[in-house]
Amino acid sequence: MQLTLVQLNKAADALQKLLPLEYPADSILRRFFQQNPKLGAHDRAFIAEATFGILRHRFFLQQCTDSAAPRLLLLAYLVRFHNIDVHELKSWIRDSEMSILQTITATALESQPLNVQAEFPLWLIEKLRCFMPDDAILSLGQSLQKAAPLDLRVNTMLAKREQVLETLLKDGIHAEVMHFSPCGIRLHSKPAINRHPLFLTGKIEVQDEGSQLLGYLLAPRRGEMVVDFCAGAGGKTLLIGALMHSKGRVYAFDIDEKRLNNLKPRLKRSGLSNVHIQRIANENDLKTKRLSKKIDRVLVDAPCSGLGTLRRNPDLKWRQSPQSIKELQAKQSSILDSAAGLVKPGGRLVYATCSFLPEENQRVIDTFQSINADFDLLDSSELMAEQKIAINTGKFLQLSPSIHQTDGFFAAVLQRKVR
Ligand SMILES: C[S@@+](CC[C@H](N)C(=O)[O-])C[C@H]1O[C@@H](n2cnc3c(N)ncnc32)[C@H](O)[C@@H]1O
Numbered sequence: 001m002q003l004t005l006v007q008l009n010k011a012a013d014a015l016q017k018l019l020p021l022e023y024p025a026d027s028i029l030r031r032f033f034q035q036n037p038k039l040g041a042h043d044r045a046f047i048a049e050a051t052f053g054i055l056r057h058r059f060f061l062q063q064c065t066d067s068a069a070p071r072l073l074l075l076a077y078l079v080r081f082h083n084i085d086v087h088e089l090k091s092w093i094r095d096s097e098m099s100i101l102q103t104i105t106a107t108a109l110e111s112q113p114l115n116v117q118a119e120f121p122l123w124l125i126e127k128l129r130c131f132m133p134d135d136a137i138l139s140l141g142q143s144l145q146k147a148a149p150l151d152l153r154v155n156t157m158l159a160k161r162e163q164v165l166e167t168l169l170k171d172g173i174h175a176e177v178m179h180f181s182p183c184g185i186r187l188h189s190k191p192a193i194n195r196h197p198l199f200l201t202g203k204i205e206v207q208d209e210g211s212q213l214l215g216y217l218l219a220p221r222r223g224e225m226v227v228d229f230c231a232g233a234g235g236k237t238l239l240i241g242a243l244m245h246s247k248g249r250v251y252a253f254d255i256d257e258k259r260l261n262n263l264k265p266r267l268k269r270s271g272l273s274n275v276h277i278q279r280i281a282n283e284n285d286l287k288t289k290r291l292s293k294k295i296d297r298v299l300v301d302a303p304c305s306g307l308g309t310l311r312r313n314p315d316l317k318w319r320q321s322p323q324s325i326k327e328l329q330a331k332q333s334s335i336l337d338s339a340a341g342l343v344k345p346g347g348r349l350v351y352a353t354c355s356f357l358p359e360e361n362q363r364v365i366d367t368f369q370s371i372n373a374d375f376d377l378l379d380s381s382e383l384m385a386e387q388k389i390a391i392n393t394g395k396f397l398q399l400s401p402s403i404h405q406t407d408g409f410f411a412a413v414l415q416r417k418v419r
Contacts, residue, residue: 003046003084005092008074010039011047015070018051018315025055025315053077055314056145059116064107065100072097080104114138119145123322124307131358140356143402148311150187151178152204153212157242157271159203161185167198180389180404181212183239202269207235210308210354210399210406214301215239216387217380217397217411218350222247224296227288229253229339231277234263236301241272251295252277253288283338295342297350302332304353304360308408311401325359332364340372345418349375352411361410362396368414375414383413 014032018025029051033044054061054077061073061080075093078084079101086101093101109117114134115125118141128137152175154161161177165185168175173191178184186209187193198204215236220226222245228237231252241250254260257279267275280287305320305328306313336351343349351368353360369377380397384390393399397411 003078003088004043007043007046008089008092010036010043011050012071012074014047015051015054015074018055019068019070021315021318024313024319025052026313050074050077050082052147052314053081056147057081057119058314059119059121060109060112063112063116064104067100072100075101076104118142119317121317124317127322127325127357127359139402140400140408143400144310144314144408146311146401148208148309148401148407149405150190150193150206151208151212152185152187152193153181153207153239154183154185155203155205155238155242155270156183157246158201159198164198164203171196178209178212180391180406181209181216182387182389183242184209184212200269202271205235205238205266205270207239208309208407210404210409211235212239213384213389213391213397213399213406214299214350214352214409214411215243216389217383217413218297218299218348219383219387220244220248220250220297224248225251225291225294226297227251227253227291227295227299227339227342229283229288229298229300229335229342230302231263232256232259232301234260234266234275236299237263237275238266238270238272240299241270241275244274246272246274248274250275251291253280255280255282283335288338288342291342293342293344295344295347297348298339298343300336300339300349300351302335302351302353302360302364304328304332304355305357306354308354308356308399308401308410311407325357329359329364332360333367336364336368337372340368340375340414340416343375343414343416345416347416348378349414349416350411351414352409354407354409356398356400356408356410361398361412365396365412365414374417376417378413378415380411380413 017032018028054073061076065072065076079086115122118138120141154164174188175185178186193199220240220243231237231254237252260277260279305325306316340349379395381392399406399409
């Protein structure tokens, strides 16, 4: 499709608003579209693709243009990553811009320093170098520069995966069953799936494959009492409820009313009747204490840096810092401690993040184990094998977009001892 001057100017405006990155990029973009209601679907798609593409390649673009100016970054992105011929832009750009753009296609990525090639800030490279060789950092960084695929979870309460796949294919939506998740389907394109009848009738939900696997690690059974301690908008709550065949009870806790409200319409569509939504003030809320040692399975999908989701949220690189990671770690430990108090003897506790940093993962588990002798660490790979999912990442589940083509989830499984 031919690029228009309106698209170019509007994308530069959007980028100007976005780049201070004081707020999440997707919410700034949503606001920009609300303020520019005359933009058509193609214009919006172009602006979203270009602005997120720039965030994915920002270090490289800044290095090559020696500039942080939104317009120049946009032009450089279009020429280098969007297959736009520099001559196509000729009548809209200045001579000085033209000469910069002419060099950009010739710049070899391999000649750049590691942080530019991997598209990671220096503080993150420093942290990763403590436990990863440079080639692994590079392949992780490069896998996170790609846009994530559109992953679906089939609501097995309402439909079978084969039927859903057949319907999608019949409707011309190219899709395949997932490699690991038994209820997952991966699409090869990004149709407006939230308008599809399968979505509107609750038969499918959008959910990354890695996120789906956490439900299988928790492995809740029919009739059990389960707590999803940080339920948010309920991506995992709904899977948990379906795995329990809507029998027993799932408590969906969160401190964020808005997120829990977003769970409500999804819950309605899902056909589940075993989910109980409860806003809590904080992890020590007395409402949680009445469930002390009564719960069979507890999931802590902890608030985290989200660095494992950079494919979807590339802005997080600039919205996180060594200081925020430190603060998150303290919060994660505190939530895990409180959530553990709900687990009954023999019960299971799954701690998860979508981060690949040991500070948010193994360190939190080490601290927990050093003060909770009452829990054993189970082997995630064995538990996955019990679910007939062949994924072996050792004791901890550690998913990586470069290896598993999922978001970068981490999970540890603990079990309270039976005395
Ligand atoms: C990673 S998100 C959860 C995503 C959700 N489980 C899903 O699958 O869609 C982390 C959640 O933790 C919540 N949270 C933050 N602090 C909390 C606390 N002290 N107790 C419970 N939830 C908390 C946040 O509001 C956020 O919704």
